[in-house]
Amino acid sequence: MADTPFVIRPAADVDERLFLLNALQDIYEGWPSSDDAGRTAGWFARTRLTAGNLRSAIASHSLGPELAQAYDDCLNLLNAYETYLKNLGVIDQRTVDKAQSGAAEAIFDGFLEGVKEKFKGATDSDARDAGIWEAVITGVKKAYTINADRQAAIAAEKQRLTAQVNTAMASARAAAQRLTIARGWQLAEAGFENSGNLALAEQVRRRPRDPFALANLAVDRADQGNSPDAAVTSADWCARAAELVPTGAEYDGFRARFVAEAVDLGLSAVNIETNFAYSGGPSRSTPRALSLTRTYLSIDPGDEGGFGHMELARALAFSGRYREAIDAADVAASNFGRDAGFAVRYAKLMSLTNSLDKADQWLTYAYSLGLKDINGVRATPDLANLRAWRPQRFAELTTVRLRPEIVWGLMFDDVILHNDSAFDVTNLRATMFIRQGQRTWNVSLGQCTSIRAGGTCKAVNVMSIPDDRYDQADLRYDCDQVVH
Numbered sequence: 001m002a003d004t005p006f007v008i009r010p011a012a013d014v015d016e017r018l019f020l021l022n023a024l025q026d027i028y029e030g031w032p033s034s035d036d037a038g039r040t041a042g043w044f045a046r047t048r049l050t051a052g053n054l055r056s057a058i059a060s061h062s063l064g065p066e067l068a069q070a071y072d073d074c075l076n077l078l079n080a081y082e083t084y085l086k087n088l089g090v091i092d093q094r095t096v097d098k099a100q101s102g103a104a105e106a107i108f109d110g111f112l113e114g115v116k117e118k119f120k121g122a123t124d125s126d127a128r129d130a131g132i133w134e135a136v137i138t139g140v141k142k143a144y145t146i147n148a149d150r151q152a153a154i155a156a157e158k159q160r161l162t163a164q165v166n167t168a169m170a171s172a173r174a175a176a177q178r179l180t181i182a183r184g185w186q187l188a189e190a191g192f193e194n195s196g197n198l199a200l201a202e203q204v205r206r207r208p209r210d211p212f213a214l215a216n217l218a219v220d221r222a223d224q225g226n227s228p229d230a231a232v233t234s235a236d237w238c239a240r241a242a243e244l245v246p247t248g249a250e251y252d253g254f255r256a257r258f259v260a261e262a263v264d265l266g267l268s269a270v271n272i273e274t275n276f277a278y279s280g281g282p283s284r285s286t287p288r289a290l291s292l293t294r295t296y297l298s299i300d301p302g303d304e305g306g307f308g309h310m311e312l313a314r315a316l317a318f319s320g321r322y323r324e325a326i327d328a329a330d331v332a333a334s335n336f337g338r339d340a341g342f343a344v345r346y347a348k349l350m351s352l353t354n355s356l357d358k359a360d361q362w363l364t365y366a367y368s369l370g371l372k373d374i375n376g377v378r379a380t381p382d383l384a385n386l387r388a389w390r391p392q393r394f395a396e397l398t399t400v401r402l403r404p405e406i407v408w409g410l411m412f413d414d415v416i417l418h419n420d421s422a423f424d425v426t427n428l429r430a431t432m433f434i435r436q437g438q439r440t441w442n443v444s445l446g447q448c449t450s451i452r453a454g455g456t457c458k459a460v461n462v463m464s465i466p467d468d469r470y471d472q473a474d475l476r477y478d479c480d481q482v483v484h
Helices: 016-031 037-060 066-090 093-103 111-118 133-138 150-181 201-207 209-227 229-243 249-274 285-297 305-319 322-336 338-353 356-368 374-379 383-387 389-399
Strands: 402-407 413-419 430-436 439-444 455-465 472-478
Touching: 016 037, 016 066, 016 150, 016 209, 037 066, 037 249, 066 150, 201 209, 209 229, 209 249, 229 249, 229 285, 249 285, 249 305, 285 305, 305 322, 305 338, 322 338, 338 356, 338 383, 356 383, 356 389, 374 389, 383 389, 402 430, 402 472, 430 455, 439 455
Parallel strands: none
Antiparallel strands: 402 413, 413 455, 430 439, 430 472
């Protein structure tokens, strides 16, 4: 039954200590070198909470001093590196406090985005390991300038941090080596190798019980395959990754993490099969995608982050169960209500259920949140009711409307472009054609490349028209939102 969740049971050969080492390597491999202050601070807040919880599990389950020391070193390194970024001015205390306040509510918030960003455009042969530290430590964007009187202090701090990195990595590697011998694991199964960079498939071959490596390979293969079958296979791999997580409530967050990726990949297959239209379903993969969403909610019934209900809404909509989808979306709205993708999907549900005023409102709202795929809005059959019964309004919501205004100057003239569209215009290439008697001008307005909905852009000193008059003036343009 599509509404029946899969049962995720830990595999018989799951080893808690091995999992903890794999989790620790995942932390080190995901260490941010981004200059995005909010994302960086959020990663530290979530990772500190995760590592702290795993350290507590090590103590309560009496899993030995090697793992305890490796995690203590990781926690100390997290604190030291965050201090380093604060001193560089990359993040401030307010950003850190905000991230910490939200970490407990969504420990894996941003996981899907983070993993996909990490492997975006990657190939199977790309190298990935934990040996990125010099690049991480020195790779803070040069845009962050350091005053000359702080150079020496920052250099000294970098030196101390580098030493702490080496200590932490040596501790993890030693734990992996000792436990491999003591517990009879396969050579290299615990990770933290010195063998150089490894392709994702090779990581999985060497570490067959590492759920993190398997999930990373699944995401990469789905991106490379770009087909329903590739997405379904990758979803199955992520479900398998969830079975490589030890039993116990301490690890439910990891189970939910891998099932969440399986849900996302399963729905990706449905998207491709239906051409991204709810009304194109149910498709071959829809029942499995719906079952995966139920599985996620069975693991995380509280769904504090709203992910489960957001994805449940999509799976129900693809199943043709629009009213139930709306109920699920309403639960997720408190978390995702300010997401443009969520808003346009909600508009589709409103149109499919003939709630045309709400469809209009949510589509307009999606634009205000930054929705730019106007061609998708024009084409989707999910908005057919809005298109058919409110044709004038639908045209207003999907038509580019730019209005030029010439501002005469003493020597040179400006042009103000008014964006009267309901949405932003992007990648704008605009030209003013002016005719005065037998003379003509074709003036590029290259200063205006994007304009917010309802906003303006001023192209300064772009022409000089005698006598401040013209016989004909036309605006010619192209942009991402124009139908071709």
